Amino acid sequence: MPELPEVETVRRSLEPHMVGSRVVEVEARAVKLREGIRPADWHRRLLGTRVTALERRGKYLIAKGERAAALFHLGMSGRMVLRRPAEPRAPHTHLVLRFDHGIEVRFIDPRRFGVAVVLDLDRLDAHPGLARLGPDPLGGDVEGALQAAGRSRSPIRSVLLDQTVLAGIGNIYANEALSRAGISPLRRASAIAPRRVRALAEAIRAVLTEALEAGGTTLRDGGFVSAEGDGGYFAVKLEVYGRAGEPCLRCGGTIVRRALTGRSVFYCPRCQR
DNA sequence: ACTCGCCTGTCG
């Protein structure tokens, strides 16, 4: 579900409630996620710790504590929410951290593709998910990253989903950036002229910035919400994602959907080449 | 560089 704008939205909504606060109670279920929750780790190493920072790297969130760090990834269906202890638990609540101010942070993940793991502070960079992340599209050199990947003969959509190239882009924003840049998601990365690579870099920055300002993309299923429970309203600005069969906003032609390596691409065949 | 598997939920 969550890509960079959604994860950053969650980070911002959690930050004031986590940073500077102390974990006074931990409830952790031994559940198999992409990286499973080990309750003993959470109790031994995070209970009693004050959180000093909440950072995002790509689609990962890192809560740094005084003695250890907690690494989260929301996978496809993960959520982190702020709740009062008396409020009922949503199904698939796998981890609850209660803070000294009385509010709980709950990690919920029905499909269990997420990550919630305790790490040594000095071994964060050794974590396989973090070690090979490319630059952040909002802070790093997007054009340079695309140029470096520009020899690839893979379809450009696949390159944009590669987290070692740029960290944080998922299927929605890959499709949207390509729409804005007028590039077919099926085009080989190596066959994009330099000026169009520049346009794509700008489109990536723009779409992620606008989506973040909108508080992320909440589709009709309402799957994504911030930790405060708010949906984002970028869905109304989507040009192609989820719009198969609908008219292209530019040329009036029909948006098509097709499978590419198992995942959908959406594009206007007339506007995107 | 693709395919598949991991899971549950929702929509047509």
Added chain:
DNA sequence: CGACAGGCGAGT
């Protein structure tokens, strides 16, 4: 009922 879903890594 099948198709599909915002991700990712193992295996080939």
